[in-house]
Amino acid sequence: MTVTTTKSVYWKGVRDGAPxxxxxxxxxxxxxxxxxxxxxxxxxxxxxxxxxxAGAAQFTALQLMQExxxxxxxxxxxxxxxxxxxxxxxxxxxxxxATPIWQRALAAYMMVDQSYACSVLAYERNHDWTPAQKMAFxxxxxxxxxxVWYAMTATGALIGSSMPxxxxxxxxxxxxxIAMIAPALRTLAHKAAAVASVVLALSFVFxxxxxxxxxxxxxxxMVGAQVELWMTRRAQA
Amino acid sequence: MTxxxxxxxxxxxxxxxxxxxxxxxxxxxxxxxxxRPMPDWLMRHLRYTAVAVLPGxxxxxxxxxxxxxxxxxxxxxxxxxxxxxxxxxxxxxLAAIFSGAGVLYLLLYLMG
Numbered sequence: 234m235t236v237t238t239t240k241s242v243y244w245k246g247v248r249d250g251a252p253x254x255x256x257x258x259x260x261x262x263x264x265x266x267x268x269x270x271x272x273x274x275x276x277x278x279x280x281x282x283x284x285x286x287a288g289a290a291q292f293t294a295l296q297l298m299q300e301x302x303x304x305x306x307x308x309x310x311x312x313x314x315x316x317x318x319x320x321x322x323x324x325x326x327x328x329x330x331a332t333p334i335w336q337r338a339l340a341a342y343m344m345v346d347q348s349y350a351c352s353v354l355a356y357e358r359n360h361d362w363t364p365a366q367k368m369a370f371x372x373x374x375x376x377x378x379x380x381v382w383y384a385m386t387a388t389g390a391l392i393g394s395s396m397p398x399x400x401x402x403x404x405x406x407x408x409x410x411i412a413m414i415a416p417a418l419r420t421l422a423h424k425a426a427a428v429a430s431v432v433l434a435l436s437f438v439f440x441x442x443x444x445x446x447x448x449x450x451x452x453x454x455m456v457g458a459q460v461e462l463w464m465t466r467r468a469q470a
Numbered sequence: 471m472t473x474x475x476x477x478x479x480x481x482x483x484x485x486x487x488x489x490x491x492x493x494x495x496x497x498x499x500x501x502x503x504x505x506r507p508m509p510d511w512l513m514r515h516l517r518y519t520a521v522a523v524l525p526g527x528x529x530x531x532x533x534x535x536x537x538x539x540x541x542x543x544x545x546x547x548x549x550x551x552x553x554x555x556x557x558x559x560x561x562x563x564l565a566a567i568f569s570g571a572g573v574l575y576l577l578l579y580l581m582g
Contacts, residue, residue, distance in 0.1 A: 259564060272475050277485075284489035289520070293527055294484050298476045307484050310527070312491045316519040322499040323513075329500060341497035403537040404546055404574060408553050410528045412566035415557025417521050426518040427525040434526035435533060446526050453522025458514040 237359075242366045246373020249355060253347040257378050258385045260288045263405055265389020267292070270402050271299050275390040282386035286345060286379070289413060290315045292406050302443040310443070313450050321349040328356050329371065331364040340368065343375040345382075421464060426457030545577035 261282065268278040268291075285291055294311040302310075321344055329337060352371045356362065362370070396402070418424045430453030437445030532550045534540040553570030557563065 256563065259567075273481065277481060281485050284485050285492050287492050289524065290488065290492060293523075294488055296527065296531075298480060298484060304480055304483055304487075307480075308487055308491065310523065311484075311488050312495065313519055313523045315492050315495050316516055318492065318495040319498055320513065320516045322496050326499045334501065337501050338497060341500050342493060344496040401537065401546075401574060401578060403535065404531075404549065407528045407531045407546075407550060408567055408570040408574070410524050411532075411550055411553040412557045412563045412570065414521060414524050414528070415554050415566055416561040416563060418558060423518065423521045427521045430522045430524075430526040431529040434529045438530050438534075446523070449526030450519070450523040453526065454515045454518045457518030457522060458511070461514055461517070 237362070237366065239363075239366050239369045242362065243369040243373040246352075246355070246370035247376050248373075249351050249370075250348060250374035251377045253351070253378050254381050256347060257345075258381050260409070261382045261385035262389040262392075263409060264288060264291055264295075265386045265391070266393035266396060267389075267402060267405055268295055268386075269390050269393025270396070271295055273390070275387060275394075278390040278393075279383065279387045283383055286343065286382060287315050287318070289410070292409065296406055297443060297446075300443065306443045306447065310446050310450070313447075317346075318344055321346075324353060325349065325371075328352075328367045329364060332368045336368055340371055343372075343379050345375070345378065347378060348375045420461075422457045422460040425460040426453040429453045429456035545574050545581060548577055549574035 264282065265278055268281065269275075273281070281291055285294075290311040293314050294307050297307045297310055322341065325340070325344075329340060332340075348371065351374050352367070355370055355374075356367055414427060418427060430449045433452045434445055434449035437448050439445070440448065528550075532547060533542060535543050535546050537543070538546075549570045552573040553566045556569040557566030560566065
């Protein structure tokens with residue numbers, strides 16, 4: 234039997250997390266470019282990525298600020314996009330809940346989709362890991378990703394100020410979001426939630442303060458949850 | 471098209487509060503609530519947050535693009551549909567982005 238040390242688990246996390254560099258880097262680069270186009274300077278763009286570390290929420294906030302939406306709506310919409318992090322937090326708690334509070338706070342700050350997914354999968358494969366080893370793996374998985382997130386945002390911001398006009402960058406955000414949504418349409422409930430959101434957003438576009446988006450978000454969630462319940466009942470019948 | 475400038479005060483308010491709020495969402499269970507399970511109805515709604523908010527944000531941008539002053543635009547519509555189709559069938563985010571961007575640039579070029 235091989236002895237699993239905390240240090241070897243950390244390096245295992247680094248290896249498992251490394252491929253996500255290729256997912257995170259282009260997004261960070263794109264955010265840097267788009268933020269610069271929106272009038273942010275390099276420091277503001279970098280601060281955005283360091284403080285928030287959430288691509289989809291950052292793009293959402295940027296888009297709504299450009300539409301001059303009220304700050305409350307900007308925050309509510311971007312945080313709604315990030316609500317899934319609360320779900321990740323809940324599902325990591327049984328594994329990491331017994332580690333020191335400063336480690337859990339650091340883990341929370343660095344929580345991104347990829348590190349969450351690859352950690353939870355590793356925990357399911359390795360039931361014998363101690364909480365300290367599980368935390369070591371988690372920190373390993375985020376080690377390649379977070380510095381790349383910062384560095385590529387800054388790179389994008391530096392490139393962005395020298396980008397020529399006419400590149401149709403106005404459409405970078407819609408394309409990026411559609412590309413993120415499409416693979417997430419796994420079940421009928423996910424598809425129904427997305428369709429409801431589109432229909433509601435287009436119907437309530439006249440509502441002031443971008444409140445139509447909040448209506449679409451809440452409506453889409455309710456439709457998704459109801460369809461899921463309906464599918465469960467049908468499967469049991 | 472006017473280029474709206476984001477006020478610096480608004481920008482920093484959003485960066486700081488969004489940072490605090492995002493940390494709060496990530497920390498809430500891991501740091502504060504601990505091992506207690508969440509109610510089913512809450513989990514059931516949380517599962518659909520991303521697919522309920524992002525399509526609503528994108529739909530008006532596709533149908534009434536800013537760049538054309540809100541007039542439906544064939545290259546942008548085709549790019550959006552291409553991205554959706556490629557993303558749905560390949561499950562590959564980057565392939566979807568590059569396909570969509572390719573269609574956008576090709577049609578913008580052809581339609582001069």
